[in-house]
Amino acid sequence: MENKTRYITVTGIGIALFVVLTMCLQVPVFENYYLCLGYVAMMVYCYLYGAVPGAAVGTFGVIIYCIVISGLRGMPGWALGNLAIGLVCGVLFQKIRKIDSLWVRRIAMSVIIIVMTAAGILGIKSLTECLLYAQPMIVRIAKNSYAFVADIAVMLLSIPVCEILEKYSGIQKERTA
Numbered sequence: 001m002e003n004k005t006r007y008i009t010v011t012g013i014g015i016a017l018f019v020v021l022t023m024c025l026q027v028p029v030f031e032n033y034y035l036c037l038g039y040v041a042m043m044v045y046c047y048l049y050g051a052v053p054g055a056a057v058g059t060f061g062v063i064i065y066c067i068v069i070s071g072l073r074g075m076p077g078w079a080l081g082n083l084a085i086g087l088v089c090g091v092l093f094q095k096i097r098k099i100d101s102l103w104v105r106r107i108a109m110s111v112i113i114i115v116m117t118a119a120g121i122l123g124i125k126s127l128t129e130c131l132l133y134a135q136p137m138i139v140r141i142a143k144n145s146y147a148f149v150a151d152i153a154v155m156l157l158s159i160p161v162c163e164i165l166e167k168y169s170g171i172q173k174e175r176t177a
Contacts, residue, residue, distance in 0.1 A: 011053045015056065015064065018038035021041055037154060058082030063075060078125060122148050
């Protein structure tokens, strides 16, 4: 029981971090898009804790942020996109953590982040908005391309943060012998 309580508490802290980082540290880059620093929390949770906490941080973090800041506008697409990104990154990052080579780990994480952000933002988010707002898919992809670039930048920059926190967190990775 103690482990479940700790697990839920740690995940709740991650969700709060996502919201706070997203609300408090907004670095504008394109039109009305900014670097969403909440993705650092999401990637750290995917890397250190796995798929479910990582997906929960990204999904519930963006839902809470959207409700507080802008209502439901844009939230369903972001939430579904973050769910997919968090689940896949969380599963694959746990496997990647077992790799001894630092550069192989970094390259593998980078590829996964780029592919999953494309799938989550350009694919799932755009399709959701296409269906909800009756706009052509190409229009949604074009509009979401700014978010795609900004989100990839933050997620890629979170890789060293993941490594540093792993080193000092006491969360051990399992290595295959």
